[in-house]
Amino acid sequence: MSGIIGKKIGMTSVYGADGRNVACTVIEAGPCVVTQVKKEDTDGYSAVQLGYGERKEKNTPKALQGHFKKAQTTPKQHVAEFREYPGEALFVDDMSLGQEVKIADIFVEGDFVDVAGTSKGKGFQGVVKRHGFGGVGQATHGQHNRQRAPGSIGGASYPARVFPGMRMAGRTGGERVKNTNLRVLKLIPEKNLLLVSGSIPGAKNSIVIIEK
Structure with missing residues (x-):
């Protein structure tokens, strides 16, 4: 066996x-x-x-x-x-x-x-726990509540869309x-x-x- x-x-x-x-x-x-x-x-x-x-x-x-x-x-x-x-x-x-x-x-x-x-x-988790993002790392300069935010996810006029596979918040574990x-x-x-x-x-x- x-x-x-x-x-x-x-x-x-x-x-x-x-x-x-x-x-x-x-x-x-x-x-x-x-x-x-x-x-x-x-x-x-x-x-x-x-x-x-x-x-x-x-x-x-x-x-x-x-x-x-x-x-x-x-x-x-x-x-x-x-x-x-x-x-x-x-x-x-x-x-x-x-x-x-x-x-x-x-x-x-x-x-x-x-x-x-x-x-x-x-369950549903943010990018820091799900993908290990570092976050902003500081709370000064008007950051307010952005320490664990994902940041920008794509361009503006070009490509005017979000690419597939972008690492974002979502359900994690149970795999x-x-x-x-x-x-x-x-x-x-x-x-x-x-x-x-x-x-x-x-x-x-x-x-x-x-x-x-």
């Missing part, structure tokens, strides 16, 4: 082998269940679909109930596909429906992983974000916990995808 589904627990810090205190994120990763195996000859590409988190059967659509029953597992709250690309280590042929996947089957300490999730939504090359600092298999260096996108208890 090349990845697993997990849940962000929060942040802490651990001491590395060199004695330095390293900030890290705690992820509860798995155990996941193989809910579908896709192969080149039947689906056009090779991939494994994993399911994570329990879901009440009464809240699961009939089509999904049948999908999970085929894998001989209970309904899952979240599913994600992990594709097998040419040149990578082959894993699809080794997977079967209903098989349980744990972090110890995929990761070892020292691995580098990519973690994808949905960033915290921050798909991937943090890459995070080192696996520690594995706690008995509790399904994975500690990775640095921060990852999303709020506490949000769902993330961890890939090698």
